[in-house]
Amino acid sequence: MTTLDTLELPETKDPYEPVVARLIETEPLTELERLFVFEPSDGQVLGHRPGQFVQVWIPGVGEAPISICSSPTRGRTFELCVRRVGEVTSHLHRLTAGEEIGVRGPLGNGFDMTAMQGQNVLVIAGGLGLAPARSVIEYVLDERARFDEFHVLYGARSPAEILFRHDLIRWRHREAINLLVTVDRPDEQWRGRSGVVTKLFADLPRLNPERTCAVVIGPPVMFKFVVVELLARGIPHDRIFCSLERRMRCGIGKCGHCQINADYVCVDGPVFTYERMRELPEAVT
Numbered sequence: 282m283t284t285l286d287t288l289e290l291p292e293t294k295d296p297y298e299p300v301v302a303r304l305i306e307t308e309p310l311t312e313l314e315r316l317f318v319f320e321p322s323d324g325q326v327l328g329h330r331p332g333q334f335v336q337v338w339i340p341g342v343g344e345a346p347i348s349i350c351s352s353p354t355r356g357r358t359f360e361l362c363v364r365r366v367g368e369v370t371s372h373l374h375r376l377t378a379g380e381e382i383g384v385r386g387p388l389g390n391g392f393d394m395t396a397m398q399g400q401n402v403l404v405i406a407g408g409l410g411l412a413p414a415r416s417v418i419e420y421v422l423d424e425r426a427r428f429d430e431f432h433v434l435y436g437a438r439s440p441a442e443i444l445f446r447h448d449l450i451r452w453r454h455r456e457a458i459n460l461l462v463t464v465d466r467p468d469e470q471w472r473g474r475s476g477v478v479t480k481l482f483a484d485l486p487r488l489n490p491e492r493t494c495a496v497v498i499g500p501p502v503m504f505k506f507v508v509v510e511l512l513a514r515g516i517p518h519d520r521i522f523c524s525l526e527r528r529m530r531c532g533i534g535k536c537g538h539c540q541i542n543a544d545y546v547c548v549d550g551p552v553f554t555y556e557r558m559r560e561l562p563e564a565v566t
């Protein structure tokens with residue numbers, strides 16, 4: 282007879298309980314953003330999908346949702362790109378190698394990379410959106426044979442605000458990726474393209490829309506203009522995947538802080554198809 286003593290119950294973990302992560306190294310990316318390489322102290326891997334996030338917990342300070350910017354194909358460490366804006370992020374910027382923080386996650390749905398296999402992948406990233414996009418980009422590069430054409434369009438406000446410069450140089454020298462970069466406000470030294478990210482569409486080759494998945498990550502203002510370009514190229518609504526940002530608290534669908542109609546961005550998102558977003562008119566306001 283099965284009793285409560287003999288029944289094997291799956292191990293349940295308190296979703297509010299963070300795991301400890303140790304900072305391995307950190308480097309400045311711009312004046313406001315730093316890259317952090319962490320390793321979970323319990324010896325586990327985070328096991329995330331590109332597009333998921335963690336709730337970073339600084340004891341006595343607070344929590345903040347931060348996207349994982351590394352690919353799950355890159356071993357036991359995970360990376361975060363953090364813009365210093367307030368309490369939690371400023372505290373993170375003061376951390377040095379060897380110090381520990383708490384993280385909950387991975388949280389959110391992330392991008393379904395399996396569904397994109399065999400397809401052309403077109404990533405459009407604006408500003409800090411390159412952080413979660415980097416997880417997608419490195420994943421596709423590491424699993425390159427599984428995908429068809431790979432195009433990445435990235436727009437930053439100014440040359441000084443360009444993120445992941447070393448990665449951009451490395452990616453640009455790979456034949457496996459067509460990377461186009463632009464800045465809104467060029468300076469005297471800038472020799473690249475200028476203008477908003479949608480201008481880069483003019484330099485894209487013709488893509489078969491029925492075999493193309495688009496990944497869109499950036500500030501809300503960018504979405505509508507990018508989606509117009511994608512629709513003009515015939516990319517179906519359910520092949521356009523957008524990552525949304527909403528203010529969050531619990532990150533696990535309990536507090537309602539991130540709710541848009543019936544959807545919780547923290548669990549039903551942050552990735553939504555354009556098809557779904559059309560039913561959430563306040564999604565990008």
Ligand SMILES: Cc1cc2nc3c(=O)[nH]c(=O)nc-3n(C[C@H](O)[C@H](O)[C@H](O)COP(=O)(O)OP(=O)(O)OC[C@H]3O[C@@H](n4cnc5c(N)ncnc54)[C@H](O)[C@@H]3O)c2cc1C
Pocket residue numbers: 334343344345346347348349362363364365366367368369370371409412413525526527528529551
């Ligand atoms: C799913 C998700 C992924 C994210 N990924 C990243 C990431 O990879 N890197 C990163 O640097 N940031 C990311 N953010 C944003 C980050 O969570 C906020 O900037 C965070 O609140 C900062 O915490 P803080 O305590 O330092 O600042 P706070 O003290 O909370 O706020 C500082 C300032 O930022 C404003 N603010 C805070 N949160 C938001 C928000 N969501 N939208 C608009 N304004 C806001 C506040 O009004 C205030 O002016 C993400 C947010 C979400 C929801």
Ligand code: FES
Pocket residue numbers: 528529530531532533534535536537538539540545546547548
């Ligand atoms: S942040 Fe609490 S429900 Fe989404």
